Amino acid sequence: MTLDMLLARAGLLAATLALAAGCGKSGDAGKAELPPPIVTVAPPAERTVTRYELATGRAEPLEQVEIRARVSGYLMDVAFEPGTEVKRDALLCEIDPEPYKADLARAKASRATAEADLATAEADLIRAKSREATTKISYDREETALKKGVGAEATRDVAKGMYDEAVATGRASAAKIKQSDAKIEEAKANVRNAELNLGYCTVRAPIAGKVGDKLVTPGNLVTGGIGSTTLLTTVVADEKMDVAFDADENTLQRIQQAVRDGKIKAPAAGEIPAEAGVAVHGTTYPLKGLINFSDNRVDPKTGTIRMKARFDNPRPDKGQRLLAAGMYARVRVPIGEPVKAMLVPDSAFGSDQGIRHLYVVGADNKAVRMDAATGALEGDLRVVESVVVPGEGKPRPLAPGDRVIVSGIQRVRPGMVVDPKPATK
Structure with a gap:
């Protein structure tokens, strides 16, 4: 390679290095430092809270009742509107009463028969007592005559037999009266049961309140009694x-x-x-x-x-x-x-592993993180019981002069310089 070619290569390399150096200086000059993040601050609100x-x-x-059929039969009518309020004793449903009217008539007839039997037994007892008294006189007379030696033993024995028969008849009549009394009480119970069953055909609200939905419609057979009875509706x-x-x-x-x-x-x-x-x-x-x-x-x-x-x-x-x-x-x-308390907007709090905290702008506009013990929510504001810088000092209440960051905490880190702007009222 000739000397001229070597000199040309050296000049090209020098020009490339100079250009690279010039570009590097231009990049460093164009790189600007980021400004502090803008945050909104406000003093805590002092209010009287409970x-x-x-x-x-x-x-x-306080009360709720399931309305169930107490007697079996066909449902004839549903008299309530679902979801409305009803008064106590208001008519809700009606079950076919005709079979129970017949039962009541039979029970009353049985009671009348028992009462007639009682009257007959009482009359029989009166006759038996009268015969007992008459035969007792005859028996006593024959017994006296026999002792005096003017009477016959056979006649005395006949009189005694008639007297004993009258006594037995009186006892039987008295027993029939007791039996008739028992039958009357049974008949009365049957009448009362038949009256209750007939009354149960009319279903009324046991309490005042709101009635539920119709669970059975008219024409269906419902089951009453004890056990698996039909649920008609509910009242609350x-x-x-x-x-x-x-x-x-x-x-x-x-x-x-x-x-x-x-x-x-x-x-x-x-x-x-x-x-x-x-x-x-x-x-x-x-x-x-x-x-x-x-x-x-x-x-x-x-x-x-x-x-x-x-x-x-x-x-x-x-x-x-x-x-x-x-x-x-x-x-x-x-x-x-x-009591008086300090409150800040609930949106001003952050959370770190379950610990609620907020930021206060301190000296030199540096953000200071403070862990907060919070109280109840009052509208959009949260009561702050006390604050403490993690690992430093003791908890203290918020002061009226504290500048609390209420907006922009997502861009804030502890110790970061911020540009605080007052919150607009």
């Missing part, structure tokens, strides 16, 4: 409702301690004020009632105890009553008087 113990449960009626009392819920041991102990300390004002012995709400109420608890039942033992398998709170369930001008049997409901028990 502390509560919370639970969930199901609405239970709905003027008041119990909400049954399970409270754990700690909750039970806190409620009991609050009662002992006088923090819970019980209207009467064994009653504790309670509030309830259903799904349509969102996070509010508009229903006011009383806990009036606590079971007599804690279930050792679950560590919970069954409790019930009773609430009025009035009928509105339009539509159905609010609570229905089996409906899900939330229950809370106010503990003590209202």
